Amino acid sequence: MDANLVQEAIQNVNLSAIMPSLVLSGFGMVLLLVSVFSPRGKTTHVAWLSFIALIVTALVSLGSWNNPQAGFAGSVVLDNFATFFSMTCIIAAGLTILMSDGYLKREGYPVGEYYTLVLFTTAGAMWMASGTDLMTIFLGLEVLSVSLYVLAGFFRDQTRSNEAGLKYFFLGAFSTGFLLYGVALLYGVTGTTKIAGIAEYVQANPATTTNIMFVAGGLLLLTGFLFKVAAAPFHMWTPDVYQGAPTPITAFMSAGPKAAAFAAFIRVTIIGLDSMQADISAVFWILAVLTMTIGNFVALGQKDIKRMLAYSSISHAGYALVGLVAWNEIGLTGIMFYMLVYTFMNMGAFAVLVLIGKKGEENLTIDGVAGMGYKRPVLAIALSIFLFSLMGMPPTAGFAGKFYIFAGAVKAGYIWLAVLGVLNSAVSLYYYLKVMVSMYFKDAEEDFGWVSMNAATAISIVIAIVGVLVMGMVPGPFMEMAKLAGF
Amino acid sequence: MISVHHYLLLSAILFSIGTLGVLTRRNAIVIFMCIEVMLNSVNLTFIALSKHVGNMDGQVFVFFVMTVAAAEAAVGLALMIAFFKNKESIDVDDFNMLKW
Numbered sequence: 001m002d003a004n005l006v007q008e009a010i011q012n013v014n015l016s017a018i019m020p021s022l023v024l025s026g027f028g029m030v031l032l033l034v035s036v037f038s039p040r041g042k043t044t045h046v047a048w049l050s051f052i053a054l055i056v057t058a059l060v061s062l063g064s065w066n067n068p069q070a071g072f073a074g075s076v077v078l079d080n081f082a083t084f085f086s087m088t089c090i091i092a093a094g095l096t097i098l099m100s101d102g103y104l105k106r107e108g109y110p111v112g113e114y115y116t117l118v119l120f121t122t123a124g125a126m127w128m129a130s131g132t133d134l135m136t137i138f139l140g141l142e143v144l145s146v147s148l149y150v151l152a153g154f155f156r157d158q159t160r161s162n163e164a165g166l167k168y169f170f171l172g173a174f175s176t177g178f179l180l181y182g183v184a185l186l187y188g189v190t191g192t193t194k195i196a197g198i199a200e201y202v203q204a205n206p207a208t209t210t211n212i213m214f215v216a217g218g219l220l221l222l223t224g225f226l227f228k229v230a231a232a233p234f235h236m237w238t239p240d241v242y243q244g245a246p247t248p249i250t251a252f253m254s255a256g257p258k259a260a261a262f263a264a265f266i267r268v269t270i271i272g273l274d275s276m277q278a279d280i281s282a283v284f285w286i287l288a289v290l291t292m293t294i295g296n297f298v299a300l301g302q303k304d305i306k307r308m309l310a311y312s313s314i315s316h317a318g319y320a321l322v323g324l325v326a327w328n329e330i331g332l333t334g335i336m337f338y339m340l341v342y343t344f345m346n347m348g349a350f351a352v353l354v355l356i357g358k359k360g361e362e363n364l365t366i367d368g369v370a371g372m373g374y375k376r377p378v379l380a381i382a383l384s385i386f387l388f389s390l391m392g393m394p395p396t397a398g399f400a401g402k403f404y405i406f407a408g409a410v411k412a413g414y415i416w417l418a419v420l421g422v423l424n425s426a427v428s429l430y431y432y433l434k435v436m437v438s439m440y441f442k443d444a445e446e447d448f449g450w451v452s453m454n455a456a457t458a459i460s461i462v463i464a465i466v467g468v469l470v471m472g473m474v475p476g477p478f479m480e481m482a483k484l485a486g487f
Numbered sequence: 488m489i490s491v492h493h494y495l496l497l498s499a500i501l502f503s504i505g506t507l508g509v510l511t512r513r514n515a516i517v518i519f520m521c522i523e524v525m526l527n528s529v530n531l532t533f534i535a536l537s538k539h540v541g542n543m544d545g546q547v548f549v550f551f552v553m554t555v556a557a558a559e560a561a562v563g564l565a566l567m568i569a570f571f572k573n574k575e576s577i578d579v580d581d582f583n584m585l586k587w
Contacts, residue, residue, distance in 0.1 A: 149566065181525075184536060
């Protein structure tokens with residue numbers, strides 16, 4: 001082999017471009033060994049070690065803010081965009097780990113591998129956020145998904161959890177097939193899998209946009225992504241998986257991996273498929289409305305709170321899609337800001353559910369929380385704050401997030417889309433308020449005596465409340481960061 | 488003479504067979520086999536197009552797809568075994584704990 005070629009290949013590697021995910025995977029592998037050599041049932045130290053791993057990764061990740069690094073011949077870029085989404089995923093993983101220790105002990109599965117899998121999922125998510133080659137994005141997506149399949153089916157003696165894992169696995173693998181077929185067709189037309197390379201090719205050959213193979217490839221690729229972010233009509237797996245998976249994992253799935261999927265989604269559509277902007281916006285207009293409406297209206301009739309929050313997460317994916325339809329700076333920064341906000345508010349709500357659930361979680365229904373406002377006032381207030389934020393009430397962060405996204409849509413001329421989005425938020429009031437009505441205006445049937453305050457979970461709730469309130473009252477600095485992170 | 492079109496046609500047919508199989512079959516293992524057919528039809532597309540386009544990217548991609556498919560198979564079969572232990576069935580009609 002040519003010596004110069006080898007030299008060039010080595011120079012191209014640039015490990016600092018993947019340093020955060022490298023550090024995290026390293027920690028993950030060490031922790032696997034630690035949990036093997038730990039006595040059975042003792043996992044608290046593994047939980048704290050994995051939390052430290054996330055803090056170290058966050059520091060490494062923040063080190064590359066405003067200092068973009070490209071590596072592996074331009075297939076990975078650690079720019080502000082990647083760092084912003086990586087931080088969102090790290091925060092989601094951190095909150096998950098905090099609420100998991102007590103939960104796993106209560107449910108009778110104190111197993112150390114759980115934390116390692118959360119770390120690997122996060123590493124995959126970071127890889128996905130920084131991938132600029134469809135190959136890297138695909139690998140990140142799979143590292144993330146395969147770890148999540150295991151985590152969703154983690155309680156292997158519970159049929160519910162098995163079923164959630166299997167459903168997630170089948171639909172995830174199915175959608176991966178579509179995504180890959182799309183990549184293959186795009187590669188056939190443009191001769192490259194690099195996102196920027198695809199855009200360059202189309203710019204040089206404008207006729208490509210009418211090439212049936214290119215259009216089909218683009219659509220298949222987008223279908224794959226829509227599956228991952230749980231947009232209608234590809235959302236059917238979400239409620240089942242979210243309901244059956246362990247609660248902290250449900251919280252994690254709805255925040256971290258979804259943010260990573262949006263990161264790759266945005267990069268691919270805005271950079272790679274820029275030439276198809278008009279068509280994509282037109283299709284996403286319909287899908288955004290469909291996603292919001294289906295999510296909100298089906299959530300109205302739900303009795304199980306976890307399932308209701310699953311439908312609510314579908315509708316929130318719809319709100320985020322509105323920002324993508326707008327295809328302008330404020331819409332995109334709106335999505336980024338919203339993903340960060342959503343991480344805090346949704347994970348906070350799930351953290352409260354983790355605390356008030358009994359073993360097996362049969363009591364997490366609307367009727368199950370009746371009277372909680374008087375028996376457990378602090379937790380009820382916390383849950384109310386998160387629900388207010390999910391509704392989009394000022395002064396919580398949910399309001400600021402929705403405001404920016406809809407402002408982006410209005411600025412791009414999609415007035416009706418913004419109107420439909422706001423109407424949808426109004427519909428969502430009903431089912432969020434139903435939980436609060438049950439908590440405050442119904443007589444308690446139970447004394448909630450089983451709820452034991454767990455320090456780590458309490459910390460995660462406090463962090464989430466601080467996040468929701470601070471980002472709601474002073475959204476400026478966070479929006480500035482998201483703006484810096486945009487393209 | 489077999490051209491790239493023949494390969495693309497074959498892989499499109501395989502992909503459709505896989506997709507239809509996933510949608511119509513009821514046995515979890517058969518569904519999983521259909522997903523593998525889909526992934527392998529993608530591999531065939533990549534290899535044919537790699538030859539057609541004239542660079543190696545597509546063939547490298549195939550290696551990654553195969554690796555990932557192997558990892559997915561390990562996890563998927565493990566999940567099926569766990570489900571079978573509890574329910575004595577791998578029929579997807581028995582995935583009925585979670586609904587509306």
